[in-house]
Amino acid sequence: MSSHHIVREKQEPALLVLGLDTTSEEMLGQLLEWSPTVITTPLTAEQINAFGIKVDFVIADALEDGLQSDVKLIPAGDAGPVYAALTKLIASGYAAVNVITDNLDLTSFESFIDRINLVIFTDHKKAYAINSGFSKWKPAGENICILSTCSNLKTTGVNAPSNNCYTTTNDGFVTFEFTEPYIFITEEI
Numbered sequence: 001m002s003s004h005h006i007v008r009e010k011q012e013p014a015l016l017v018l019g020l021d022t023t024s025e026e027m028l029g030q031l032l033e034w035s036p037t038v039i040t041t042p043l044t045a046e047q048i049n050a051f052g053i054k055v056d057f058v059i060a061d062a063l064e065d066g067l068q069s070d071v072k073l074i075p076a077g078d079a080g081p082v083y084a085a086l087t088k089l090i091a092s093g094y095a096a097v098n099v100i101t102d103n104l105d106l107t108s109f110e111s112f113i114d115r116i117n118l119v120i121f122t123d124h125k126k127a128y129a130i131n132s133g134f135s136k137w138k139p140a141g142e143n144i145c146i147l148s149t150c151s152n153l154k155t156t157g158v159n160a161p162s163n164n165c166y167t168t169t170n171d172g173f174v175t176f177e178f179t180e181p182y183i184f185i186t187e188e189i
Contacts, residue, residue, distance in 0.1 A: 012036050013117070014094050016085050017044050019102030022123040025051075027189065031098050031121070039074065039085045059084050082108040090115050106147060106184050113182055126189050129182040135175045138168045146176075148183035 015031055017040040032038075032053060039057040040048055042064055048055055059074045059081040074088045082099075086109075089097055096117035099109075104122045112118060113129045120127040127147060138144070144158065145165040157174035158166035168174055176183075 010037075010092070010094050013096035013098045013119070014039060014089050016040070016082075016089075016097055016099045017048060018081065018100065019044060020047050020100065021102045023100050023121060024124075027121060028053075028100070031100070036098070037089075037094070039089075041081050045071075057085070057088070080108065086112045086116060086118075104147075121189070124189055125186040127184055127186045129184050130176060131182050132177050132179070133175070134185075135173050137173050138171075140168050140170050142168045143188055144168070144174065145186045146183055147186060148180065150178045150180060150183050152179045153177070 012034040014037040017038065020028070028051070037056045038048070038054065039059065040055055042058055042060050045055050045058050055071050057072050057074050059076050061076050063071065063073050074084050076084050079087075086097065090112070094116065096119075099118060099120045101120060101122050104120060104127060106120075106127070109118055109120065118128060138157070143165050144167075145163075146153075146161075147164070154177040155166060155175065157170065157172055158168055160166075166174075176185075
């Protein structure tokens with residue numbers, strides 16, 4: 001980063017860490033590059049602490065002793081950690097969040113799609129919601145998998161699917177059109 005770049009608070013996506021078992025240290029480092037607000041659960045906070053990473057918020061009903069100083073609490077409540085964290089981020093004015101998780105459960109994220117930009121990292125893949133008309137330049141041979149139910153799908157730039165996974169045919173733009181308000185896709189990273 002050159003000296004004339006200024007990173008303002010909430011300009012970069014926050015980082016919600018729900019599990020680290022399927023994420024490489026390299027990927028974690030890339031997501032931490034711009035010093036995001038880090039939110040985690042008590043169990044994952046111990047792992048993050050072992051890496052020497054500063055935690056800003058812990059999702060729990062009470063803070064445990066031995067955590068880093070200046071860690072703030074996000075009450076977990078009955079709705080669960082994803083709901084608590086995303087509700088707090090939206091209320092605090094964050095536009096985007098990167099999520100690291102070991103288990104990709106999209107139902108936890110669906111109600112937030114239209115309120116915050118979500119990118120979910122798990123097991124060498126990233127998942128995110130797209131709207132109909134989505135178009136992105138991709139190199140040949142990359143896989144894009146659809147994780148949602150999808151009607152009237154029209155694609156360009158990809159081969160016929162195998163288990164809802166499409167492979168790009170050439171370097172160039174791929175396009176997905178469908179009737180749902182959004183669908184979730186994954187890309188390999």
